[in-house]
Amino acid sequence: MKITIVAGARPNFIKIAPIIKSIQKKENEGANISFRLVHTGQHYDKNLSDTFFEELNIPQPNSNLEVKSGSQSQQTAAIMVAFEQELIDNPCDLVLVVGDVNSTMACALVAKKMNLKVAHVEAGIRSGDMTMPEEINRIVTDSITDYFFTTSETASENLLKYGADPKQIHFVGNVMIDTLMQNLGRIQKPDFWETYDLETGNYIILTLHRPSNVDEEASLQKLLLGIDALANGKKVIFPVHPRTKAILENTNIDFKNIIYVEPQGYLAFMYLIKNSFAVITDSGGISEETTVLGIPCFTMRTTTERPETTTIGTNVLVGISIENLEKEFHLFLQNGKRNGGIPNLWDGKASERIIDILLTL
Incomplete structure (x- = not known):
């Protein structure tokens, strides 16, 4: 064959x-x-x-x-x-x-x-x-x-x-989980770990790339300012997708907590996810990996093609407004991690x- x-x-x-x-x-x-x-x-x-x-x-x-x-x-x-x-x-x-x-x-x-x-x-x-x-x-x-x-x-x-x-x-x-399990023993700190004094469980990972979140400069700025505020002193590591980088190049916002970094390779990115406090994303696939790793995940979309990550796993669907994200994130801070499991197979x-x-x- x-x-x-x-x-x-x-x-x-x-x-x-x-x-x-x-x-x-x-x-x-x-x-x-x-x-x-x-x-x-x-x-x-x-x-x-x-x-x-x-x-x-x-x-x-x-x-x-x-x-x-x-x-x-x-x-x-x-x-x-x-x-x-x-x-x-x-x-x-x-x-x-x-x-x-x-x-x-x-x-x-x-x-x-x-x-x-x-x-x-x-x-x-x-x-x-x-x-x-x-x-x-x-x-x-x-x-x-x-x-x-x-x-x-x-x-x-x-x-x-x-x-x-x-x-x-x-x-x-x-198969995404196959790759995760085959490489967990190989994940590695990114080069900037010491530069930004990162500590396990004390930073947030942010990824944004969907047009509904990043294509309008004003709404993207509002979203980032809201995330910067809710981080409450925790560093927010933001690997900037090329689509998003092009829009942000014209902005001059001085964020207190958000740190821009380059897109990461698989091993460094999985290290960041595994050792994070929480993840804020508009990706579908990341919610699968956070589910298996037991990391709280907040997905900035109104729908998901991976419902098992919300019903069984650690993912919360929060929509695309900063207000919804703030509400769900504060509930998480109040109540702690939700008890998530790993889907069948x-x-x-x-x-x-x-x-x-x-x-x-």
């Missing part, structure tokens, strides 16, 4: 790392399986791309399509054109896509038009928010997928509602299950 694995953006790299390890293990045991890794180039900043390959021991891609940035349509179209040629030059039996970025949808479409089977890892997750490009990517990808690998029972149920064949749905767990073995299943199909 020849598998072409597609990765295009930071979350993809974290998800493919354990899948590749599982394929290599089976290959070494004599199984008839091999892979070709294609990097679409959707994320091309070193801290959002190359660093993850180095730190997670992902082999260098067999091909880099180097599509880089552009509008949603421009980027998707460029990926499709380049990936079609990639598959013509390098035939395979199966295309495996992960997550919900433009590369996921674009490469799934190309594969199906070339009559190839498609496997989607992290299939079935839904936010219900059609203003999110990722939600459209999820729906389109799942509408043409042959083999669905889900992170939760809820995701599997979502696919059934959409009319997917139950025999094609495989609840395997969360988030045990570090999801990628092994995926490859075992693919070998039987």
Whole structure:
């Protein structure tokens, strides 16, 4: 079985790392399986791309399509054109896509038009928010997928509602957690730990990148000033996404607690998360890692495609207003951490299950 694995953006790299390890293990045991890794180039900043390959021991891609940035349509179209040629030059039996970025949808479409089977890892997750490009990517990808690998029972149920064949749905767990568990012993202090006198349990991590939170300069300033105030003397470490950095470059606010840092590699970022007091984010994936690590997480969105992080885990959905965040954060300060658990099959073995299943199909 020849598998072409597609990765295009930071979350993809974290998800493919354990899948590749599982394929290599089976290959070494004599199984008839091999892979070709294609990097679409959707994320091309070193801290959002190359660093993850180095730190997670992902082999260098067999091909880099180097599509880089552009509008949603421009980027998707460029990926499709380049990936079609990639598959013509390098035939395979199966295309495996992960997550919900433009590369996921674009490469799934190309594969199906070339009559190839498609496997989607992290299939079935839904936010219900059609203003999110990722939600459209999820729906389109799942509408043409042959083999669905889900992170939760809820995701599997979502696919059934959409009319997917139950025999094609495989609840395997969360490959993001595979990567976390495989690397917990390797996480490392970031270079600035001593510079800013950081102490375990005494700082907050902040990440913001969604258009609803960062595209309007005035609302972004209001949000940051509110977070700076609620930190109440605790340092707020803010790895600034390139999208957000471009907007902040024109501001001259003197924050008391917020500290800008560069985007971090996986090992340093997980060290920061694991040792933090709390996390404020608008990311979906971070709420999975905080759930497993038992770190309070406040997600600045009105919806989540990972409801298990709020029902079972440590995540609280706070909407996009600073007032809601302040309310929920003060409740946390009053009452302490909520008792969170770890969702079913988030045990570090999801990628092994995926490859075992693919070998039987």
